[in-house]
Amino acid sequence: MRLFGKILLAFLAVLGALALTGAVVAWKAVSSFGPSHPDVPDATVLVVDFTTPFRDGGHGNGGGLFPAQPTLRGVIDALDAAAEDDSIKAVIGRFGSDDRPMAQAQELRAAIARLRAAGKPTYAFADSLGDMGGSPATYYLASAFEKIWLQPSGMLGLNGFQAEVPFAHKALTDLGITAEFGQRWEYKNAMDSLIRDDMSAPQRASYDRLFQSWQMQVIETVAADRRIDKAKVNSLMQHPPMFAAEAKTAGLVDATGYWDELMTAVEDATGTRSHFRLDDYAASLPEPGEPHGTVIAVIEAQGNVHRGTSEVDGSGLYSSIGSDTTAEAIRNAIDDPKVKAIVLRINSPGGDYIAADGIWRELMRARDKRLPVIATLGDVAASGGYFIAMPARKIVAQPGTITGSIGVFAGKPVLTDLWAKLGIRWDTVQTSPNATLWSPNRPFTPAERQWFDRMLDSIYADFSGKAAANRGLTAAQMDQVARGRIWTGADAKAIGLVDELGDFSTAVRIARSEAGIADDADVSLVPYPAPPHGLEAVLQALLGSKLPGLFSSLSRLQAVLGPVLGLAEQVSTAIDPRGNTVLATGLPGVGTAPRH
Template sequence: MRRKIGRILAWIGGLTVGLVALTILLVVLLSGEDPVPDQVILEINLEQGVAEYVPEDPFAKLISDDVRSLRDVVGALDAAASDDRVVGLLARGGGAAMGFAQAQEIRDAVLDFGKSGKPTAIFAETFGEFGAGNVGYYLATAFERIYLQPSGDVGLMGLAMEHPFVKGTLDSLGIGVQMDHRYEYKNAMNLYTETKFTDAHREASEALLKSMVDQMVLGISQARGTTPEAVRDLINRGPFLALSAHAEGLVDSLAYWDEVHGLVKREHGEDTKWLDIKNYLKRIDEKPYGEGTKVALIYGVGPVLRGKSAYDPLYGSATMGATTLTKALRDAVKDKDVRAILFRIDSPGGSYVASDAIWREVAKAKKADKPVVVSMGNVAGSGGYFVAMNADKIVAQPGSITGSIGVLAGKFVTTEFWERLGITWDTAQVGENALIWGTGAEFTPEQWAKFQTWLDRIYEDFTAKVAEGRDMSQADVHAVAKGRIWTGEDAKAHGLVDELGGMKTAMSLIREALELEADASLNLVVFPKEKTLIEQVMEKGLIRTLSRDDALERLTTELQPVFRFARTVRQPRQVLEMTPMDIR
């Protein structure tokens, strides 16, 4: 009955959404884009953040209509640099709603745009009001001029990592933890088993932060015309109120948004028009990376799981499904027009078997003489590195988080927890190890030994495949593995990455592999093929497209995990996954 009511509500909701969408669709079909004016200043709001990609899911496209992909931002800036109609760039910044590596990729694109001789400026109300503004300010220094609101701040004060530990909570609830890892740096399980950083956990975390701060210091000092030592001194004395920030040379002027807007407009003449970067991309005739040698662009975003990739528009989160990724790789190999594959990865890892399935298809693509170049986003660690390690070339931003070559697994033991609630469990089983993953009892000595063998096998397989893909000895791989995370810069020094940069660097390596000219045009085509909303409506019908049960029922099932927790404690079973990190 409950499901029937849900289906009825879903159908009604889908019909409503469908009618609205149909209206929008007709407006779009009956209206065309205006041309780019003869003289424009591009505008971009960097506080809105960017997404690696928004998939073909119609709800994702409707809900995420204002979200810009990183590829679109970089591509638009690249196109605008050589477009005579574009005379400058003005951004709003401050709170960079993006990861460190994404900020570096946009920062590089802004610097490249500035090489065209066109002026760039950015305005911020604040860089961290009562909080850290490190990444936002670091990104802002790519612009020639930085304007700060007189009441604003510059929260340049170094990076920090705060990590919770719930062992005390689990102990007080009577929940036991039986987990193990390979090896000491594979620290995701520390959340459950420790009360503070272990020595290895602290060592890796501090090294990661130091590498990122070093990158920030170098970039800021070069952009602001000062020394790294001076920037480090500023970091240790931060944060700064607006007047102090101006006096220290962190910003160029103090002004409000309307004043900056008017000033930039007057510099270019009153006839100059404003154009948002997303609208600019829609209006230009030659889309970035839309012509030339065909290259398959495959996205691997989110935790690695078995099955199909998925996207939750409510949270803006994706999963990298092995079924989807392996098919995309096979389709790219079968397409005779595809000359190479650009594999963009932003993933903390996940399932071992799913990662291995994707690894296999990358290996087959190489054997089919389709060069595979990986471009890493914010993170490509553990399973995220597993799927990358067999590529012909790997590119990472200096601040990408990668490595974490290791494995962990285990289970919770909840018997005492339930007893405290007055709930008892009983079991029936056929097979000595039928309940090996059950939460009602600890591993037996024999099961624990089997579990250790299992962890050893996965670690051995992981490191052997790294050695094969990276042309290293397994001993050398083990020295930099053990579950340890690295920045892209450090990973390159250890042989885990080939080049530092973003998608543009990856495309340069593709040109080299195909023996093309350095400026040869590439046509990036997303695999699996992206379908427009019109194509989906024609294929499935409007109601089926926009009111699928799984899409709308998602709204009514968001609270289900809360109730499921009251019945059992969810087990962490993704063996090639990194711990979440809050770096500020």
């Protein structure tokens, strides 16, 4: 009857999901009355809200339960359209004290530069910038605009970059929790907070170099944009937040004034009182039609790397890198004769080693078939995120992209002393001494620890060896830049882990060149796989990776489901008239699988 119970629960889950889907579809239908493509006035000012976070990657607006968070690609596409649109007379960016990743700020800066090159006046406005902490990345982005306005009561903070890392080793030890973790090598610091009482010298050196590289990028760019000496910008970054008048005197802002005063000034300059929000402007743009001309496949790799199918969030966009989903997308692109190149967009801190290796293999197949693969790195492509970039013919990163971390860590918590404190005793039945290898109820034996270390050595050798081969470096050269260390994209280019600095459009340009596509040839950027929409998106958001297996199981059982439901009561009484149950469980290990 356990099987019948599972079938019944699955069936009820699908019914519930369908009911919720119906309600959502009805709500969307009602809420969508009215023009789906708002008309853009003949002369208007485009207003972009930079106080909201933008999600890296994603295509369109998603088709799930909830409105999609604005995507970086969607925002940039709209800004590029505005650059060519004669009806857009100026662009205003609205800023606050919200933080933004450096690489994303750099990609947006490139789009603002294209607006200015097209002759569009650009204005940045903030009520306050960085007054409550955070990195200088928000002002760094605002400085791409031609004119910066700051509210008179606001402040401008250029406080530099920092990281505060907690270390819980003593607290865990006091609770009776110890850790059996290992890493390769000294810069692979993901577990240091659990096994150390303070920051190691390698971890400090890694963070220090990362932040120094970012700071120099900010200093050099702000100095150039604001026509201020680099030494002065560096000096300003050593002080507390400046009041608005001080920021103007220092040359970091052009005017102090309120939002209405800026709007009046822009209206006078452009001759229009109309203003249009970016999300409305994006909705007014034509929907992509059927692919035409040469096809470049765009494969998104966003989030944690894991085995199985990629997860879909409530907006209908992929939010993780499932090895099965991603590998299938690569295979489909390889097998499609219309696809002449692949652009792989990566924004990932890493994840499961075996999953990343499976994706790596499919990309190597594309390489062997001479199908150009160009990787473009977003905010972060570290560890497993960098692993899947390695087979690319060219790797493109922003100067601020967190890159590398070629290494591995794994392990498990040990709760023996905690159970003793709580007065809980565990007994075990096992058929092999290794059956409880990953059990948190005991430490590794000496033999198990020896095997564990051998596993870490093997994974590190595989990762660094493939990296060396793919990047054309010797083993000694790779060991100097690997060992788990993170780098900025600028540093990664200098040491051979990245080929070119740039954004998504840079990767597309390189893909065209590598595939031999003429500059004036029509090219369609086609997502592989196509993002889920409608019912599929809703069900995937509700049921996650269980959806394909669930549908598969129900399909196989369709022929017998009716009779089983009809005879359920009789079968139940015949098998177990007293209602007794026998419980058999296979508890999953709680150890941390090898991650990089």
